[in-house]
Amino acid sequence: MAVVKELGFKLGRCEVSPLGHSLVFSPETPGQDAMQVSLQPKFIDVLCYLAQHYPNVVTRGALIDAIWDGNRYVGAKALTNAIWHLRKQLSPVANGQEIIETVRKSGYRLLIAPEFNPEDVADKPDLLQQTQEQVTRLKRGYRQGLLAAAVLVLLLTGFTTWHLYHDEAHFIPTTKKQLTTATDAELFPNVSPDGRWLVYGSRGNDQSYSLYLKDLNALSDTPKRLTSVNSAEIRAVWSPDGNTLYYPSQHSTTRQCHIMQLTIESGEVTPLAPCNSFNTALDLAPDGDQLAYIWLAEGDESSGIYTLALESLGSQPQRLSCQQDCLHRDRDLAYSPDGRWMAIARRFGNISEDIFLRDLSSQQELRLTTGLEDIRGLSWHHDSERLVFSTENSGVRNGYIVDIDDKQIQPLDVEGMSYPRFIPERSELVYANYIRDHQISLLALDQSIPTTPFSLLNVEYSYRNPSYSASRQRIAYVSNQTGFNEVWSVNTQGGDIRQHTQLKRRVAYPSWSHDGSKIAFLAPDDKNEGNKIHVLNLDTGSIAILATPYLDHNRPSWGWDNETVFANTLDGITEFYLDNRPPKVLSSLNMRLGQSITADKLVFTRLDKAGLWALALEETEAPLSDEPRRSSTTSKLELLLGGDKFNEGYNWVATEKGVYYRANHSDHQLVNFWRFNTNLVTPIIKLPPTVIPRAGSMAYIADSHSLLLTQSQNSKRDVIKLQHRLLL
Known part of the structure; x- marks a missing residue:
């Protein structure tokens, strides 16, 4: 019908x-x-x-x-x-x-x-x-x-x-019970095997993350801090007997990271193996004999899953993931309760992620999902036949359950669900309630005393990643107003809103050409296993996909001639062409974000090293083959601003006179300005911590001397216990 x-x-x-x-x-x-x-x-x-x-x-x-x-x-x-x-x-x-x-x-x-x-x-x-x-x-x-x-x-x-x-x-109503009430941000909850104790990571505004232990039989009691103020910890897993915790810990001063073993009763802590970060994903095999975690070991091309035998101290981690020429990154993992499967959250590019199942006996893998965006935790049901996971799709986090036999995904319709974890042997789970909206704020810079940034648009949707065109006098951005992230634009007063794409495929990071005729952005490829650089022609409305042999591309930015686009690839800083010539690798350095400030200079930030850098660009020669060409321009590298003053990846924008950028501190954020001719850094405004997200962006409006910022709006993050009929 x-x-x-x-x-x-x-x-x-x-x-x-x-x-x-x-x-x-x-x-x-x-x-x-x-x-x-x-x-x-x-x-x-x-x-x-x-x-x-x-x-x-x-x-x-x-x-x-x-x-x-x-x-x-x-x-x-x-x-x-x-x-x-x-x-x-x-x-x-x-x-x-x-x-x-x-x-x-x-x-x-x-x-x-x-x-x-x-x-x-x-x-x-x-x-x-x-x-x-x-x-x-x-x-x-x-x-x-x-x-x-x-x-x-x-x-x-x-x-x-x-x-x-x-x-x-099956007719039991959905119920939510709040387990934590502090003003801090609680993440990665995990309940002990006997169902009594809750461990989670938490921090205040002026602290690093630490692990806390809460008695679920006495919710009004103050939780116990388990780890030191001199280190950072955020996620932990329990041993099968509930007597031991395993977690990554990173020293606040030395930045050294180790997987730790904590005996609850005695408080004894034993380092087991090196790690990369305190938020490293990890899980323990059901028999407690093996720990698996994400690690980037020395000599590895990319991070991956390593397993560590726990029966004796001194054992060495063994890599389970792909070792070389990998087209993906493993980001999270979970053992099934029956010990047969390992569920793996695997990222293809920077806007596509899916779940794979690895049979631990045969080491064969099968794909469980297709076309997800950003997985925020996964946990097995105690029947080992279903998996609950959380995703952030177009800015909205929610929970889902998938049957591993028929691969049917059903929504739990629990907005804000992040990092779900089943309570052992029960059809209930705990999760971190995490609701975050993004908005674009305008900061006027021509006042003697800068005021607080104010929202550009008064809408209920999430919108972010501004790019400004002086010739069009319009701001391009990404919004989930239609339920999908699409490219929109608005004038500088917040009016005349226009939607430019209807791909329904999670577009990201719009970048306006210098002449205002085109917008480059990223969108998933046809297989949802990577992304391609798309170019929207504002005059015709047509969208072209630039020729590339690469699976993944980082944020695009325009060359000075409006005919080339820069983006980072597996080979480094790469130049792409609107006439579909083979791309050219300018440098083997890994770029986060670049901006051409003249015809022969690209200013950029790096993945491997802090600071603001500049790369001299040479003339483009004719292609010799269909393969990406290599350039010798790495010798023309210049450090503009050292990492002691500039430790930002994406929240910066270069202007005619200098660079505005975010400086992140433990208890606040600063918007600074570095002036080219004097080399001086001037603080502009002080903001609360986490207001400007790590993966945000900035744009500058010269006519009004204003700065556009991506800002996040976080509600308080608490641990919730969920009862839901789909979990039975």
Whole structure:
């Protein structure tokens, strides 16, 4: 059955207007104004389809066929996004209950009876009668089915006691219990095998992260700090007997990192192996004999999974991941409770990440997911048949559960879920509630006393990564307003908002050409295993993909001639051409972000070393082959500003007179200006810590002498215990 778009209807006090793509909520109390909310047409279509099939369950396939013409690639993610938005927008009539039910391994069901409005279809009485009769018939059949089921249960009570209990368990409502209440940021929760103790990483505004232990039988008690103030720790795993913790620890002064073993009762700490960072991912095998963690050992081309035998001290880590010519990076891992599988979160490029399963007996791997964006933790159900994971898609974090046999993914619809971890032997989990929105803020620099940056747009969506075009006098940015990260632009007053892409494929890092005619950005490739540099022509609206042999590209920036684009690749700083010539490798150095300030100079930051650097550019010669060409320009390298003054990767922008950049400190952030002619660094404004995210960006508006910043808005991060029927 197709969606009948002519029929308006009510859900409680909400009037649904399919043709107007809107929801109108009548006031709860006299004297108040009605509230109208506009929705995307697809969102309205999903709601109409559910209403027209009430109270039946509608499969995901049927919805995708009806709404997205059977396009499974686009429809699967778009449907999940649509359901999330509908639940959010219909919350005023939900009264704290679910309004759209997720039925495991089936689909969705509307839980409020729709009342169809005859005024919307006065000229189509047959259509109204047909639809209303269908709903009435379905409701009657549903009631009759329930009655028959009740009679059957009464007749077979003794025989079906367990089944009845099992079925009713699936109707357990979603409940969340807050386990931590401090003002700090708590992350990576993990419950002891006996279910009593919670360990997590936490920090205050002026502290490094440390591990804390909380008694779940006495939530009002102050948690115990387990690790030193002279080191940083954030995530830990329990031994099977609950007597020992394993965690990465990084010394605050020397920056040396080691995997540590802590005996809870005695407090004895033993270093086991080197690591790279205190937030290194790790997990312990179910038998407790082997630890696995992410490490970049000396001589490795890339980081990967290493295993460490724990039966004797002094054993050496053994690499499990790909060793050479790897086209991916392993970022997280989890052993299954039965010891058969290791789930691996694997990143292809910088905006594509998926889950793979490794059979620990055969060492064979299979791919579990396709097309995810940014995985934020994964944990096995105690049945070893299902896996819960969190992702950040287009700026929104949420939880999902996937069956490893049929690979069917179902949303948990728990916004903010990060780093989930099942409580051992229980169908409940704990997670870090982490809701973060991004916005672009404008900082006026022509005042004697700088004021606090203020938001450029007054919208509820997340938007970030500004790039300014002086010739167009417009700001390009990425926003998730449609449910996908797309390229948008706005004028300097925050008006005349325009959407430029509709790829529905997680675009990132727009960069405006110097003449304002084009915008370069990244988007996933066709296989969702990497990214390509896309170039949008503002005059024609066409999008081209630059020729490249590489799987991954870092943030693009434009050459002075508006015909070349710089980006980092596996080979280093690489120049790409709009005429599809083979790219040219300018330097083997790994660049984070570059900006051409003249025709012959590229200013950039590096992955391997702090500081601001400059690279002299030479004339481009004709290509000799289809392979990327190499340049000798590494000898023309210049350090502009040392790492003691400049330790930033992405939050900086070069102007005619100098460079604005973020200086990050433990208890605050500074926006500084380094002037070219005097070599002096001047603080501009002091901001609270974490306001400007590490992966943000800056842009400069010369006409108004203003700075554009990506800022994050964090709610307080707490540990939550979750009960959910999909976890049973």
